[in-house]
Amino acid sequence: MKQEEFMNHNKEHRYCVIMCGGVGTRFWPFSRTDKPKQFLDFFGTGRSLLQLTYDRILPLTDPSRILLVTNRAYYDIIREQLPDVPPENILLEPVRRNTAPCVCWAAHHIYAIDPLASIVTLPSDHLILRESEFHQVIARGLEFVEGGDRLLTIGLKPNSPHTGYGYIQRGKPTDVENILKVKSFTEKPNVEMAKVFLSTGEFFWNSGMFMWRADSILKAFAKYDPETATVFDAGEKDYPTPEEMNFIDKAFPNAPSISIDYAIMEKADNVYVETADLGWSDLGTWNALYESSPKNSDRNVTQNCKVLASDCEGTLFAADADKIIVAAGLKDYIVADRGNALLIYPLADEQKIRQVVNDVTARFGEEYV
Amino acid sequence: MKQEEFMNHNKEHRYCVIMCGGVGTRFWPFSRTDKPKQFLDFFGTGRSLLQLTYDRILPLTDPSRILLVTNRAYYDIIREQLPDVPPENILLEPVRRNTAPCVCWAAHHIYAIDPLASIVTLPSDHLILRESEFHQVIARGLEFVEGGDRLLTIGLKPNSPHTGYGYIQRGKPTDVENILKVKSFTEKPNVEMAKVFLSTGEFFWNSGMFMWRADSILKAFAKYDPETATVFDAGEKDYPTPEEMNFIDKAFPNAPSISIDYAIMEKADNVYVETADLGWSDLGTWNALYESSPKNSDRNVTQNCKVLASDCEGTLFAADADKIIVAAGLKDYIVADRGNALLIYPLADEQKIRQVVNDVTARFGEEYV
Numbered sequence: 001m002k003q004e005e006f007m008n009h010n011k012e013h014r015y016c017v018i019m020c021g022g023v024g025t026r027f028w029p030f031s032r033t034d035k036p037k038q039f040l041d042f043f044g045t046g047r048s049l050l051q052l053t054y055d056r057i058l059p060l061t062d063p064s065r066i067l068l069v070t071n072r073a074y075y076d077i078i079r080e081q082l083p084d085v086p087p088e089n090i091l092l093e094p095v096r097r098n099t100a101p102c103v104c105w106a107a108h109h110i111y112a113i114d115p116l117a118s119i120v121t122l123p124s125d126h127l128i129l130r131e132s133e134f135h136q137v138i139a140r141g142l143e144f145v146e147g148g149d150r151l152l153t154i155g156l157k158p159n160s161p162h163t164g165y166g167y168i169q170r171g172k173p174t175d176v177e178n179i180l181k182v183k184s185f186t187e188k189p190n191v192e193m194a195k196v197f198l199s200t201g202e203f204f205w206n207s208g209m210f211m212w213r214a215d216s217i218l219k220a221f222a223k224y225d226p227e228t229a230t231v232f233d234a235g236e237k238d239y240p241t242p243e244e245m246n247f248i249d250k251a252f253p254n255a256p257s258i259s260i261d262y263a264i265m266e267k268a269d270n271v272y273v274e275t276a277d278l279g280w281s282d283l284g285t286w287n288a289l290y291e292s293s294p295k296n297s298d299r300n301v302t303q304n305c306k307v308l309a310s311d312c313e314g315t316l317f318a319a320d321a322d323k324i325i326v327a328a329g330l331k332d333y334i335v336a337d338r339g340n341a342l343l344i345y346p347l348a349d350e351q352k353i354r355q356v357v358n359d360v361t362a363r364f365g366e367e368y369v
Numbered sequence: 370m371k372q373e374e375f376m377n378h379n380k381e382h383r384y385c386v387i388m389c390g391g392v393g394t395r396f397w398p399f400s401r402t403d404k405p406k407q408f409l410d411f412f413g414t415g416r417s418l419l420q421l422t423y424d425r426i427l428p429l430t431d432p433s434r435i436l437l438v439t440n441r442a443y444y445d446i447i448r449e450q451l452p453d454v455p456p457e458n459i460l461l462e463p464v465r466r467n468t469a470p471c472v473c474w475a476a477h478h479i480y481a482i483d484p485l486a487s488i489v490t491l492p493s494d495h496l497i498l499r500e501s502e503f504h505q506v507i508a509r510g511l512e513f514v515e516g517g518d519r520l521l522t523i524g525l526k527p528n529s530p531h532t533g534y535g536y537i538q539r540g541k542p543t544d545v546e547n548i549l550k551v552k553s554f555t556e557k558p559n560v561e562m563a564k565v566f567l568s569t570g571e572f573f574w575n576s577g578m579f580m581w582r583a584d585s586i587l588k589a590f591a592k593y594d595p596e597t598a599t600v601f602d603a604g605e606k607d608y609p610t611p612e613e614m615n616f617i618d619k620a621f622p623n624a625p626s627i628s629i630d631y632a633i634m635e636k637a638d639n640v641y642v643e644t645a646d647l648g649w650s651d652l653g654t655w656n657a658l659y660e661s662s663p664k665n666s667d668r669n670v671t672q673n674c675k676v677l678a679s680d681c682e683g684t685l686f687a688a689d690a691d692k693i694i695v696a697a698g699l700k701d702y703i704v705a706d707r708g709n710a711l712l713i714y715p716l717a718d719e720q721k722i723r724q725v726v727n728d729v730t731a732r733f734g735e736e737y738v
Contacts, residue, residue, distance in 0.1 A: 029695075306733050308725065319711065324737045326398075326725050327713040333698075337711055342688065344696040344704065344713060356677065356695050364675050368693045 013116045014065065014142055015214075016057045017106040020050050020078065020124035021070040021093055025369075026285050026350070028357045029341030030318060033369055038125040039077050042283070044304040044321060049283070050124045051081050056131055057122060060138055067091060067110065068124075069102045088240070094249050100263040101255035103210075104221050104232045105248065111214035112239035118146045119217070121210040121260075127292055129279025137178075137276045141211040144176050144272070151220060152179070152211040153265060155204025155273040156280045161194035164285060166206035166261065168273050169197075182271045185261065204275050206261065208282070211274075217264070225263040231255045286334045286350050290316045305337075316347065341368050382485045383434065383511055384583075385426045386475040389419050389447065389493035390439040390462055394738075395654050395719070397726045398710030399687060402738055407494040408446050411652070413673040413690055418652070419493045420450050425500055426491060429507055436460060436479065437493075438471045457609070463618050469632040470624035472579075473590050473601045474617065480583035481608035487515045488586070490579040490629075496661055498648025506547075506645045510580040513545050513641070520589060521548070521580040522634060524573025524642040525649050529660075530563035533653060535575035535630065537642050538566075551640045554630065573644050575630065577651070580643075586633070594632040600624045655703045655719050659685045674706075685716065710737050 020038050024031030031037035038050040047055065054066065063084040070078060072092040079087065091106060103121060110117045120138055128134050137154060145152050155168040171183035185206065189197060197203035212220075221229040231254050235247040265271055281292040293301040293316070300309055303318035305325060312330045319325055319337040327335060334350065336343040341360075345353065361369050389407050393400030400406035407419040416424065423435065432453040439447060441461040448456065460475060472490060479486045489507055497503050506523060514521050524537040540552035554575065558566060566572035581589075590598040600623050604616040634640055650661040662670040662685070669678055672687035674694060681699045688694055688706040696704060703719065705712040710729075714722065730738050 308728060308732065323709050323711065324729060324733055325711045325713070326729065327711075328718060328721075329702075329715050330713065335711075335713065337706065340692050342692065342694045342696075342704075342706055342711065344694070344699065346698050349697060352697075359677060360693060360695065363677065364693055 011061070012065075013114055013118060013146075014061050015110050015114070015117050015119045016061050016066045017103070017110075017119055017121045018050070018053055018057075018066065018068050018124050019070075019099060019102055019121065020068055021074065021096065021102065022123075022125065023096075024125065025354050025357050027283075027289075028336075028353060028360075028369060029338045029343050030336055032339070033366070034073070035077065036074075036125075037283070039074070039081065042289075042303075048081055049126070050078070053122055053124050053126070054082055054085075056128060056134060057120065057138070059135060060120075060142075064089070067106055069093065069106050071096060092245070092248075093252055095253050096257075097252070097255055098257045099208075099260040100221075100225060100228050100258045101231070101252065103217065103260045104225075104228050104255075105252070107214050107217045107221075108232050108235065108239050109244070111218060112236075115215065117214040118142050119210075119212060119214055123208045123282070125283055126207070126209075127279075127281045127283050130277070133276065134278050137274060137278065138211070140176065141179070141274045144174075144179050144274070145211045145213055145216065149216045149219065150212065150270050150272055151216060151265065151268055152272045152274055153182070154207040154209040154211075154278075155275050156207050157275065157277040158198055158203065158205050160291075161191055161198045162205065163188055163191050163194050164288070165282070167194070167197050167203045168206050169202050170204065170273055170275065174272065178276065179272055179274045182265075182273050185266045204273060205280075207278075207280060210260065210265075216270075220264050220268050220270075224267040225258070227256050228258065228263060286316060286336070286353075287347055289318075290334075290347060314347070380430070381434075382483055382487060382515075383430050384479050384483070384486050384488045385430050385435045386472070386479075386488055386490045387419070387422055387426075387435065387437050387493050388439075388468060388471055388490065389437055389443065390465065390471070391494065392465075393494065394723050394726050396652075396658075397705075397722060397729075397738060398707045398712050399705055401708070402735070403442070404446065405443075405494075406652070408443070408450065411658075411672075417450055418495070419447070422491055422493050422495070423451055423454075425497060425503060426489065426507070428504060429489075429511075433458070436475055438462065438475050440465060461614070461617075462621060464622050465626075466621070466624055467626045468577075468629040469590075469594060469597050469627045470600070470621065472586065472629045473594075473597050473624075474621070476583045476586045476590075477601050477604065477608050478613070480587060481605075484584065486583040487511050488581060488583055492577045492651070494652055495576070495578075496648075496650040496652050499646070502645065503647050506643060506647070507580070509545065510548070510643045513543075513548050513643070514580045514582055514585065518585045518588065519581065519639050519641055520585060520634065520637055521641045521643055522551070523576040523578040523580075523647075524644050525576050526644065526646040527567055527572065527574050530560055530567045531574070532557055532560050532563050533657070534651070536563070536566050536572045537575050538571050539573065539642055539644065543641065547645065548641055548643045551634075551642045554635045573642060574649075576647075576649060579629065579634075585639075589633050589637050589639075593636040594627070596625050597627065597632060655685060655705070655722075656716055658687075659703075659716060683716070 024037035069091045167186045169183040171181035238244045238247040299314040301316045305319035305323045307317045308326045314332040393406035438460045536555045538552040540550035607613045607616040668683045670685045674688035674692045676686045677695045679697045683701040
């Protein structure tokens, strides 16, 4: 493949991979194993987070070039929520792994269809408020990675010393505005370090959104994560044929559970960051949802439902639309009610929710999680 | 009617009137207008409070002599819950009034069927733990009222200076053990007075359970509450005929809204109290339910549902049986979840719940109450 071919290829080679296999434990009880957060209409807009992700990327590609990588359990709900995506574009993982196997498989699949492909990889469960800025960032980024063997991540301008995000330190600039070499990655820093990061202006939140050419990321796997590469290279003759799923069913469980950041991005020397301000939240936690939601004069947030609150402050109320919550005297709480589970928990303790979900499963069974 | 006839009459003249038309606002959101507290399986025993009341009195009478006075809206649910009670024994009030009209109508109805009738009148939504003591108290009380023109109320040995109950002061003893003349009635005293009441040993909680002969209570209405008496006397020829309901539909709304205590018991000079210790609670409030429920080592009460509580104390959790509540950091709260409504409220503020229910109705509509 020569560089000129990439430079001349048009937008029909642009693919999008939406990762939507997560279980969203931290958002229990809204997020449930049978319907995790990405499939929920979180904001009562009539569209799930996955559908919003799809709607957002659609202007830059075509349903036939949007792929969904997910767990087998979610096939039906994806067909229902995204009927325009061809069924063969839904890549079903037989077991849960981290993001590296997902990215590697999708890259193989797409490369076999179109060796000139460039790919934007997106999480399915983030909030992005500035849609047209998003379109510009993706278009500029794809053009940048199509122009060379480059791995690009989107780094978001931080607005607080958040300790739940990874941070990317920008390095040398490139010819393209807002795209720079990456100097360092730092996973979830402590608050002191996060404050320093924020004050320097050099650090950006790691969004989990990536762009690269299919050939570039496959090359990077071969070099930096040979274990994963070996698993998926073995299926080369099967992508994208009816045999692919048989191969995946056997091979996929052998892939290591490792994130794309750890497997590739933190190791490779051709990694770039495109800085952006997208009105973004990863909605990874109740706190993130609280922060990104409009508040009333008592700093309470009402998510979807009806609330009659007295003497409540800084509290997030989330329930189904037809539910009423009457509460008094709660300060900085999460009140989240869905189906057979109700959570009433201090927002400050939300990191314990993952453990709580484990406890619930152990004591009361799978039907509650 | 001669005294001898009453003395010789057997248990087939014993009737029971269960009052079950209340709306139970204070127990919102468990108690709802379409299914108030008396129709709920409060303790997860498989029987509603009404059914438990019925089960409790059944050994002393027969389904054919158990009458239910209720609001028209609850006919279907009563038929469903008490299929053995003949439909004609369900007296349907066309509008909501207090207890005096209910008692007066039921007495007329029963007297027309059986002029020798004695009647035990019971609320439908109380908790009684000591069932065999209850049977003895009722049997002894009925015998007492069958023996003369006497109005008898059950007074319960108080175990705390409760300010939500009425108190009855006992007077001179009678020939029958534990049955005494009533010296005074006091509606909901303040806490200082309630403490004095408790310390003297002379005061008993007014249970709202009454016994009398049908002729005695009708005579008392004529004497002490002529307004109510006049309304129901006018239907004498219609009890108990197919014309009765037509008469009631027209006449009942003209009856004053007045309690039997205020209309008769506090005025009459032939009023007696039978003192008892029944393991009783009127379950009138969340606090009453809390007090009468078994507690864990953190003084939390779990009503029916599953709870995973950390750092919670003195809190009452109530929800449907298949619901799990995960909570942290709540002290002395009510957490009550049912259907489309969730209440999270300090137990100490429960007297505000009635107002809350009004607010909910005003702001969000009837479907929430």
